[in-house]
Amino acid sequence: MHTYEVFTHYERNHWKLSDVDFSAVRGDLVKPEYVAIAKSAVMGESNVIAAVHGFMNEFVDDYDFSAFAVVWGYQEVQHHYMFKAWLEAIGEGVDDAPVEAMRAPYDPGTTPSATLATNIISELTVNHIYRRVATAVEEPVLKDLLLKASRDEAGHAREFIHFCRERLAKHGEEVASVLETLYVYTSDKRIKHPVSVFKSNLTELADHETIDTAFELFLAEVADSEELEELQGKIRRVFGQLVDRDLSSNGKVRRALADVLG
Template sequence: MHAFDVFRQYERNHWELSDIDFTAIDRSEVRPEYITLAKSAVMGECNSIAATHGFFNEFVDDYDFSAFACIWGYQELQHHYAFKAWLNALEVEVDQRPVDAMRAPYAPGSTPSATLATNIISELTVNHIYREVAQWVKEPVLNDILSRASRDEAGHAREFIHYTRTRLARLPHELPSVLETLYVYTSEARIKHPVGLFKDSLVQGVAEETIDTGFEIFLEKVAADGELERLHRKVRGAFGSMTGLELDTGAQIRRALAEAIA
């Protein structure tokens, strides 16, 4: 069972909240943008509860993936608490109301493979953004949290790719839904994330920061010219490697989708 191998690797390599020295925060290096970024990350990472619930509902016939979802959910909750603990150490209040508002599970995707594909995209996106933001952030403890979380997200993306590839080998008729998901998330010149697409409406008028707030800071303050296209190329390349198809452009994705449904 693949999740058993993931679990053993997790036991060898995982970090704990107690590994982070919150007393080492350099308050002289804390900028208002960092506070906003951390609050945005809190809002993004808290959705692991809703997502894990959704996974259990949708993959009721897949014990292996469900076991992995437990490991994934723990790590994502750890990220949520790490960013929250950094804010707490600075006496910054974190409003629990918008977190509570997003508790409901995600609805199933058009196919289970589409759900897995959506999570590949979200993990690759957050991995990229956390890594780039970590290089920009000068406060050392927040830098450490971002770096740890980025590495975790890379591992999560790898495992979601594994489960998608394995499922498509058994159920190739789900390929069109995977290609459609890729096109939806990479066809526009903006960052799309499932939390922003499906959950932000639940916290309108309640949350000052959402995950999209952090993405906006990334694009305005951190991203180099062409950064969004580099991110989209990374995502398309992962899907191309996973499916064996040429998916480097929107046109190629549309062509592959048309052939898959023909």
């Protein structure tokens, strides 16, 4: 099984939270926006439990992917705890109530391939943002954690791409749902993430940082004028390779979808 290879690779090479020296956090270098980003990341990463639950429900007939979902979930929980630990190191508490509100599982996607496609977008987005935010952060421990998370998310994206490609090879009828997912997440000038789309309207989050808080800070404080276009372009290229089509613009995504449906 593919996930056996993934698991053994992670086991050999993955970092440990217990090896992070949180006593080395430089409080004098912490800025308010770092706190907001870390709190937003805690919320975004806490969604892992809902996602794993959803995967187990939707992929009940796929042991290999389900095993990957468990491995992936462990690493995403690690991200949740690392940002929480950094916040606690600077004396910032984390309210459990908003985290608890994220627990409900996702409903199944329009197709299993669409669910995998959604997670490809999720991983590519946070990989890009964590990496770029790390370049602007001066506090060394947070910078290192952001880079660790960014590398993890790149690996996760690679595996979701693998499983989506495998799924589409067996279920070509699901290509349209993948194109629809791409269009939903890249058709306007906003950063969209599944947690934002499906969870940001929870009443428990009304007075708390959400993943959108981090996106807004990223666009305001870190991103250059071409940043969103660069991110969306990368996502479209990945999807173009998945379905063997030119998806380099929204118009081409629409035309590809029309061809598939027509």
